[in-house]
Amino acid sequence: MTTAILLSWERMDSLKEIVVHLCPHVMFKEIMIWNNKVDVHLEEKMFNCPKVRVFNSPNNMFFVARYMACAMASSPYCYFQDDDWKIHYLRSMYANFLRHPQFLHTDTNSDVWALTNWRWCFFEDGSLATRDSVVKFLKQASVTDMDPLEFAYGDMYFSTFLNQVPYQLENYLEELVDPAKDEAAFSKGSSGKSRNKQYMHKAAQKAWDALKRKDPAFEQEELHPTYLERDVRSPCADDRCLIISNKHPFPDVRMFKYRPYIDIEEIEKIHTLYEDPSIYIRYPFSKAVDGMDNTAYKSTQPIAQGDYIGLDMLLEIDRKIEYRLLYQMGDQWIKNAKLEVAGSDAVYRTIPLQYTCKDVRNMDYSGKITLDVEHAFLNRAWDNLVFDKKEMDKLEYDLDVDKDDDEDEEQDLSQSHNRQQSPKKTPELSYYEDYGWRTQCKFVVHEASKFRFMRLVSGQDEAYPFVVYDLGWKVI
Incomplete structure (x- = not known):
């Protein structure tokens, strides 16, 4: 069973919509809402879901509140979700997580997937982790001498301190908040993104130092299936x-x-x-x-x-x-x-x-390439030089390739005398x-x-x- 962890700050409408979405899923034993807004008091009866548990924080603990809430949970797994997105593929992500719970499992769209799988590692809008890994992270925070501000930005450190590439799934995400109108967004604008990257860099430096001194609190080897062995x-x-x-x-x-x-x-x-x-x-x-x-x-x-x-x-x-x-x-x-x-x-x-x-x-295609041309292109190794002569002749493409007999050559020569010379083009098809x-x-x-x-x-x-x-x- 799993505990869903939600942080509350400004977006109450989005938070309620997410609770309605999560509540029917049998994988969630409870939904814990950590309220970081000190001057707002939330109660469980405000949410129409018997699984909801509310913790009103005496201070704004920022992102590290996720991990403190998970450490308090009674279930072995925790699910983290931002309050500005709705994740529609919980069943399939959970099924893969149960196969490989040793990895942080995350969910995001294709452009962020390209960032996090090719440029840097970070988890995104919906994530599954074991409670043990979260407790380990809180211990790592103490041995790496994270200052209070770094601790508050725990999202930038958790996935890095795991020292394992997250098992990330890519799919469509439903955005609940218009980013152009969202005044509550923590990473709003270029300054917010630069700050996030700054703390990612600090997290990587701390992990680097810990690994150099062979700190036993940090994983030293890549777990299986490795990044290149994964296929989901x-x-x-x-x-x-x-x-x-x-x-x-x-x-x-x-x-x-x-x-x-x-x-x-x-x-x-x-x-x-x-x-x-x-x-x-x-x-x-x-x-x-x-x-x-x-x-x-x-x-x-x-x-x-x-x-x-x-x-x-x-x-x-x-x-x-x-x-x-x-x-x-x-x-x-x-x-x-x-x-x-x-x-x-x-x-x-x-x-x-x-x-x-x-x-x-x-039926939406309006081009001129025939089925025979496409079959020839796909089924023969002609390296993108496949022609439909009648169509290409009308477009004044060069027809010097693939002439089968002397008759075709004579016909092409006679035609060339009857028209003005023009630059020859080489038609190419792209896969x-x-x-x-x-x-x-x-x-x-x-x-x-x-x-x-x-x-x-x-x-x-x-x-x-x-x-x-x-x-x-x-x-x-």
Whole structure:
């Protein structure tokens, strides 16, 4: 069981809305509201939820109040949430947390996910942690001689002092407060963000010093599954599954060595110059499981043999499940893929893959690329030089490539004499563009022994990336 921890300051309407959202979830034993507003007295009867417990603080304890409240809780786990966001995917985040409670589990959107997984580590709008890790943090605060102001900004220190990369899920967040009108926002404006980064940097320096002196209060080794071993990415839109993939959006962040004299903003610049996160921010994993066919997850690198995508169903099931994959890699990819399933132990076994595929037209597409051109582009290694000659001729593209016989050459030469010379253009197709056609494949999994995880594993290296519009399922 878990205790939800909410801080109260100014946003009473948002706080009540969050309580209404959290109260029905059976995972929460109680919802503890820590009131930092000294001149306002809150009572449990103000919230229509029997799980609510209120603590009116004699002083404003700022963010460290979260951890003091968690230390007071009777449950083994704590859930922290800001009062300006509503988190819709609690069931799926909790299911993954129960598999790996040794890690702080967090929930945020794609642009912040790119920041915290490529530039620096910090937890965001909804987070799950063990009570033991919180008690440990409060002890770490004493051995690192945190001053009262640092202690007040505990959010900047907790995740850093864990010395483990948080297990972070990426998805849509519902913002309850307009940031432009929010006068209560602690991190409002550039000064607030700069202050947060300043304390993140201080936290990293203190952790660095503790690790150098081999302080036993700090974890010295990376726990398993390591950052690169993890494959759970985003919750499904209905909160009934999680998309899994071993395709990492960014290079191994450990190639950069931390130096305590380099500040956070300089680190951001260094990382961004090495790898621009904008493609992932536009096409994150969550777009493949958001229930919409006009959005897509697109990997930042071509598919390699052994790369996979799949779903965690959150619990073991023995029903007949039909999966639907809508993607833009042509039917060649699934022909070379293998289907694997596993129980809660995540020990995978290969099962027969029987599928049906068809081409599906995107009715919103208004371009001129034909289905044959797209098939050729996706299924043949022509390195972006694939033509529809009739269409390209009208646009005065160079047609010197892929001439099959002398007749075509003579025809092209005669045509060139009858028109004025103009600069030749080379048409290119991009794997990251939508040309109006997708491949829809369906397959069924029905195992006598229950399964929880399903994944499609690439059988060979491909020239193109994952472009997945939808990966969904239904019971049949």
